[in-house]
Amino acid sequence: MTSTTADVWLPFPAEGIDGLPEGFRYRRWDGEDEFPADPADCVFYVTPYMKSPALTVRPLARMPRLRVVQTLTAGIDHVLGGLGDLRPGVRLCNARGVHEASTAELALTLVLASLRGVPAMVRGQDEERWLGGFYPALADKSVLIVGYGAIGAAVEDRLVPFECGSVTRVARSARAHARGPVHALEDLPGLLGAADVVVLTTPLTERTRGLVDKDFLARMKDGALLVNVARGPVVDTAALLAELEAGRLRAALDVTDPEPLPPGHPLWHAPHVLITPHVGGSSSAFEPRAKRLLARQLTRFAAGDPVENTVLITE
Structure with missing residues (x-):
């Protein structure tokens, strides 16, 4: 697939990525006002990281030769609006493979900080x-994970060493897993009432938009903790x-x-809420893993092999 007239757009300088194949012109673009070159020459577009959907899809309509759109996020909802072009x-x-460790790390941080009262202690x-006393532990708690993918x-x-009482898994559809059954989304109403902690890791789709609504929350047990890293x-x-304002749930x-x-x-x-500014994937683990992914993907692309992590193909 290599071609000296084909461009690859990257949000990182190409010289900082080991293992990139030769034969492409690498252009750096991370959402600046000016494009780095004519979008019509781009065949592989790596989207800017953590930029707005409008900015991310801006060049797509001008990329008639494009073969691959590679996001640097686990979710792809921010690019869907431009695929029609x-x-x-x-x-x-x-x-996939870039954000799992970092996001899971933050999810566990949020659970532990919330249960053990860390925000109040910092204040x-x-x-x-001196805010002494007894605080809830993660040990013996029942945890429900909604969105059981990577x-x-x-x-x-990361929950395993903390001696949780149980872990229940929910995904788009039911399946068997080495750790135990994975339930379907339709099973959620019957599972929520038993969970002390509900962790959301699901992608944003039309099916999951507004999933955690008034009815979902009402089914959660009094005092339960909702964690959203989705x-x-x-x-x-x-x-x-x-x-939250009623004091019934924590988040x-x-x-x-x-x-x-x-x-x-x-x-x-709001009472009993801890907020972090969408930093689940934004850690020191991100850049080296992202660069390794890009080197693998572009090497496969240059050789004519199927790229990994394909979520959909435009029709």
Whole structure:
């Protein structure tokens, strides 16, 4: 597939990525106003990382030779709006293998910090107050993981040493797993009431948008913790606010709807909520893993082999 007239757009400088195949012109573009070259020459587009959907899809309509769109995120919802501008046969690939460790690490951090009262203790330190007492432990708690894919499995990997009472898994459809059964989304209503902690790792799709609505939250047990490291619109913010303000549930959110959460939004100061600014994948683990993925993908592409992590092919 190599061609000296074919461009590859990358959000990193090509000289910083080991193992890139020869034969392409590598162009760096990370969302700047000016394109680095004529988009019509691009055959492999690696999207900018953590940029707006409008910016991410901006060059797509001008890329008639495009063969692959490679995201650097596990989710692909931010590029779906631009796929209608592409010719049939373009492969959309996600970054499976890049974010699992980092996102699962943050999910566990949010669970532990929320249960053990760390946010209140940090505020107490600022005010020189000693907030002793007993706090909930993760040990013996029942955990429900909603969205049992690669990230959900990585979350369970990190739960194992903490002696949870049980881990229940839910995915789009039921299947067997070495650790135990994976339930279908349709089974959720009957599972929520038994969970002390509910961790959301599901992708954002039309099926999961607003999944955590008033009914979902009402089925959670009193005092349960909702952790969202998926996408903000998976949760109905107004419904969650009502439960938080009533003091019935707790939440730890790496993603919100809207996002970024604007100043003055009531979620900032709702009781029993911990908010981090969508940093699940943004750690020191990201860049080296992303660069290794790009080197593998482009090597396969140059050799004419199928690329990995294909989520869909345009029609």
